[in-house]
Amino acid sequence: MTKRMPSLLAALALLVGACSGGNSPAAPVVTSSALDTTGFLEYGAGTAPLVIVAPHGGSLKPLNLPDRNCSGCEYLADANTEDLARLVVAAFERRTGKRPFLALNHLHRSKFDGNRDQAEATGGNVILNGVWLGWQTTLDSAAVRAARVAGRALYVELHGHAHAVPRIEIGYLATAAQLRMSDAALTAAGVMRSSSITRLVSDTRSGASDVALLRGAPSLGALLVAAGYPAVPSPSDPAPKEGEDYFNGGYNTVRHGSLGGGMTDAVQLECNYAGVRDTAENRAMFAEALSGALVEYFKKQYAWPSA
Numbered sequence: 001m002t003k004r005m006p007s008l009l010a011a012l013a014l015l016v017g018a019c020s021g022g023n024s025p026a027a028p029v030v031t032s033s034a035l036d037t038t039g040f041l042e043y044g045a046g047t048a049p050l051v052i053v054a055p056h057g058g059s060l061k062p063l064n065l066p067d068r069n070c071s072g073c074e075y076l077a078d079a080n081t082e083d084l085a086r087l088v089v090a091a092f093e094r095r096t097g098k099r100p101f102l103a104l105n106h107l108h109r110s111k112f113d114g115n116r117d118q119a120e121a122t123g124g125n126v127i128l129n130g131v132w133l134g135w136q137t138t139l140d141s142a143a144v145r146a147a148r149v150a151g152r153a154l155y156v157e158l159h160g161h162a163h164a165v166p167r168i169e170i171g172y173l174a175t176a177a178q179l180r181m182s183d184a185a186l187t188a189a190g191v192m193r194s195s196s197i198t199r200l201v202s203d204t205r206s207g208a209s210d211v212a213l214l215r216g217a218p219s220l221g222a223l224l225v226a227a228g229y230p231a232v233p234s235p236s237d238p239a240p241k242e243g244e245d246y247f248n249g250g251y252n253t254v255r256h257g258s259l260g261g262g263m264t265d266a267v268q269l270e271c272n273y274a275g276v277r278d279t280a281e282n283r284a285m286f287a288e289a290l291s292g293a294l295v296e297y298f299k300k301q302y303a304w305p306s307a
């Protein structure tokens with residue numbers, strides 16, 4: 001599915017993707033993704049209001065690029081998340097007939113971090129400034145193009161964690177301490193109105209409350225738990241306990257979600273390893289479960305596809 005394309009052809013593929021909305025039965029469907037001119041970044045235009053991104057799954061370590069060396073920086077990759085992202089795209093397309101947008105950073109995290117601001121992402125290596133700009137503008141573009149499909153969109157970023165509790169950590173930018181607040185206090189504090197799904201909270205088609213969207217029956221966490229994958233926040237695991245590790249979302253979840261406005265919401269999905277990312281069979285099973293959960297979420301919360 002992945003092949004290097006001449007830049008003109010790649011540009012044409014992007015154009016076709018941008019023009020192929022959901023209303024024209026004759027619209028061509030882009031079924032492959034392409035590398036950029038550096039070979040580090042991969043992008044596939046889609047036809048669904050969904051963006052799937054893996055910023056930490058890359059394995060390339062070009063010898064001419066120095067390792068990042070910055071205070072407090074993380075260098076470990078998120079194993080097998082590129083494969084997982086491709087599987088989710090394929091599974092979602094099989095279920096809906098519409099293809100999610102796909103963006104992959106193939107550089108290993110020791111060289112480039114696809115989920116940080118420019119200084120930390122590049123570790124001060126100026127050679128990578130253009131890569132950072134290319135990556136972030138690709139994500140900007142995907143989020144906007146996905147929203148053109150149906151007026152609203154969801155950006156889902158796949159990561160891997162090695163925390164003690166094996167569960168999917170769903171990041172909406174709410175901190176663990178905020179998640180430990182009561183439902184009433186959470187609503188009073190307006191936590192979800194300053195989240196990465198701010199847009200959805202203010203205009204959901206199901207009428208679900210802010211707390212319900214976070215950890216009630218209609219939440220993404222509930223849908224994953226129902227599919228057999230423990231998740232936090234969810235009705236059965238509403239918040240990480242004191243002392244438990246939890247990732248609530250990073251640079252990309254802030255930038256590409258609806259916190260600052262716009263029509264695209266975002267969630268960061270931190271996946272545990274065993275049973276989710278470890279084997280090809282488990283990745284395929286999780287991709288099926290996640291795509292099923294996303295289809296249900298789109299139907300209820302975004303009224304997509306429309307009847």
Ligand SMILES: [Zn+2]
Nearest residue numbers: 056078159160
């Ligand atoms: Zn990560």
